Amino acid sequence: MTPKNPSYKNTYYNLVTRENLEGIKKIIEDQGYYDPVTINKIQYDEINNLPHFFIIVDSPDYTFGHYAMLDGIYLEVDSIIPQWTGIFYLGMIITRKPTNEKVKQFIDPAKDLEHELNHLHRLIDCIDKNPDYIERSMKYNVGSCTLGDLDKSIEFEVGKIFLMEVPTLGLDFDMGQNDMFSYEQGIVTKITLGNKEDFLRYKAGHCLAELHDQYVKKFPEHVDRIKNKFTMEVNQQGKTLFGDNCMMSLLLSLMEFYSVLETEGSSYEVGEI
Numbered sequence: 428m429t430p431k432n433p434s435y436k437n438t439y440y441n442l443v444t445r446e447n448l449e450g451i452k453k454i455i456e457d458q459g460y461y462d463p464v465t466i467n468k469i470q471y472d473e474i475n476n477l478p479h480f481f482i483i484v485d486s487p488d489y490t491f492g493h494y495a496m497l498d499g500i501y502l503e504v505d506s507i508i509p510q511w512t513g514i515f516y517l518g519m520i521i522t523r524k525p526t527n528e529k530v531k532q533f534i535d536p537a538k539d540l541e542h543e544l545n546h547l548h549r550l551i552d553c554i555d556k557n558p559d560y561i562e563r564s565m566k567y568n569v570g571s572c573t574l575g576d577l578d579k580s581i582e583f584e585v586g587k588i589f590l591m592e593v594p595t596l597g598l599d600f601d602m603g604q605n606d607m608f609s610y611e612q613g614i615v616t617k618i619t620l621g622n623k624e625d626f627l628r629y630k631a632g633h634c635l636a637e638l639h640d641q642y643v644k645k646f647p648e649h650v651d652r653i654k655n656k657f658t659m660e661v662n663q664q665g666k667t668l669f670g671d672n673c674m675m676s677l678l679l680s681l682m683e684f685y686s687v688l689e690t691e692g693s694s695y696e697v698g699e700i
Contacts (some may be wrong), residue, residue, distance in 0.1 A: 431512050438556040440505045442508055443478040445471045450507050451480060451517075452543055468520075477544055481520040494539035495522045497546050501565055512662070514573050516554060516561045518547045529697040533615060538604045553591060569641050578644065578656050585660040588634050593668060596630045597623065611698065616692040628669065628680035635661060635677060 432438070450469045456466050461482075468482050497518050502533050504515045524580075554560045563583055565571065572580035581631045599605070600623045607629060609616045620626045635657075640651045658674045665673035 432512060432558065434555060434658075435558060436551050437440065438504075438508055438511050438515070439517075439551055440478065442504055442517070443471075443480060447507055450635070451502075454502050454504060454506065454601060455500065458502055460502075474540075475543060477507065479518070479544070479546060479547060481522065483522050483524060485524055487527070492690055494525070494534045495520060495535050497521075497550070499564065501561070514561055515679055516564060518550055520544070520547070521542060529695070530615070530693075533606075534616065535604065538599070538602065539652045542595060542599055542604070543601065545598050546591060547592045549595060569645065570640065570692045574646060574649070577642070577649065577652070581642065581653070581656045582660050585635070585657070585664055588631065589664045589668065592634055593627060593631050596627055600626050607688075609682070609685075609692070610697075613696060615654070615693050615697050616694045617687055618688050618692040625680070625684075628677060629684040631665070631669070632677040632681040632684070636681065 435508055437581065446548050448469070448479075452466050455461060455469070460466075465482060468484070469480055470482070471478070471480055473479070500517050500519055501514045502517055503513075504517075510513075516533040520540070522536065522540065525534055546610065559563070566578040567576055568584040569580060569584050577623055605620050605623075605626055607618055607620060619630070639653065639657055642657070643650055646653060661677070662672060665677070670677055
C-alpha cells in the first residue's frame with residue numbers, strides 16, 4: 428500500500444521557501460525541466476503571504492495583454508521533503524518582459540501577476556482537497572493525453588476552467604481589470620467592459636474556444652467526437668454559472684463580443700509583437 432502523503436498545502440509552504448531555492452533549481456535541472464539559463468533565472472518571492480517561485484523571461488510571446496502565466500511542473504521533492512512520496516505538482520509563475528514599446532500601454536504587470544497569484548491560491552486549495560488531482564493532471568492534461576483518454580481529458584480540462592479560471596477572472600473584474608483585447612495584423616483593439624457577467628462570459632468563451640482548438644489540432648481526425656464531448660461537458664459543468672445550454676450561450680456571447688469590439692473598441696497600430 429502506498430503511504431499517504433501529508434497535506435499538499437502544508438507541503439507546499441514547507442517546500443517553497445527562500446532557503447530551498449537552490450535545492451529546487453537542482454531538482455528541476457536533474458529532472459529535465461527548462462534549460463540551464465532559464466533555471467538560473469528562477470527566483471523566490473512572497474506576496475500577500477503566498478510564497479512562490481518565479482521566472483522572468485525575455486520571450487515576447489504574449490498576446491491579448493497577457494504578461495504572466497502559471498506553469499505547472501511535476502517533481503520528485505523527497506530530497507527536500509522526505510515525507511512526500513511520488514510526484515509533487517509545483518506551480519511556477521512565468522512573467523515576460525514586454526519588448527514592443529507600443530504594446531506596453533496595454534499591459535498591467537501588477538494586475539497580471541495578481542491574477543496568477545490568485546490562480547495559484549485556488550490551485551493549492553484544489554489539490555489539498557483533491558490529492559488525486561496531480562495524477563489526473565499528469566495523465567489527462569491536453570498536452571499529454573492519448574486518444575484513449577480523450578473523453579476524460581476533456582472532462583478534466585473543462586473542469587479546470589470552471590473550477591479555477593472563471594472564479595479568478597471574477598476577482599480580476601472586481602479589482603478593476605476589466606479590459607479585453609484582440610490582436611490581428613498589427614492592430615490591437617481594446618474594449619473596457621462595465622458588466623461583470625458579460626466579462627465572465629466573454630472570457631470563459633475565449634478560454635474554452637482556445638482549449639477546443641488545442642484538441643482539434645492534436646486529434647484532427649476526431650473533430651466530431653471532440654465537439655460532442657466538449658459540448659456535453661461545457662453544458663454540464665457550466666450550467667450553475669451560465670445556465671442551461673451553456674455551450675451555445677457562450678458561443679453567442681463570443682459573437683456578441685466581436686461585434687461590440689468592432690463597433691465600440693479602440694484600435695491601435697502596434698506592429699508585430
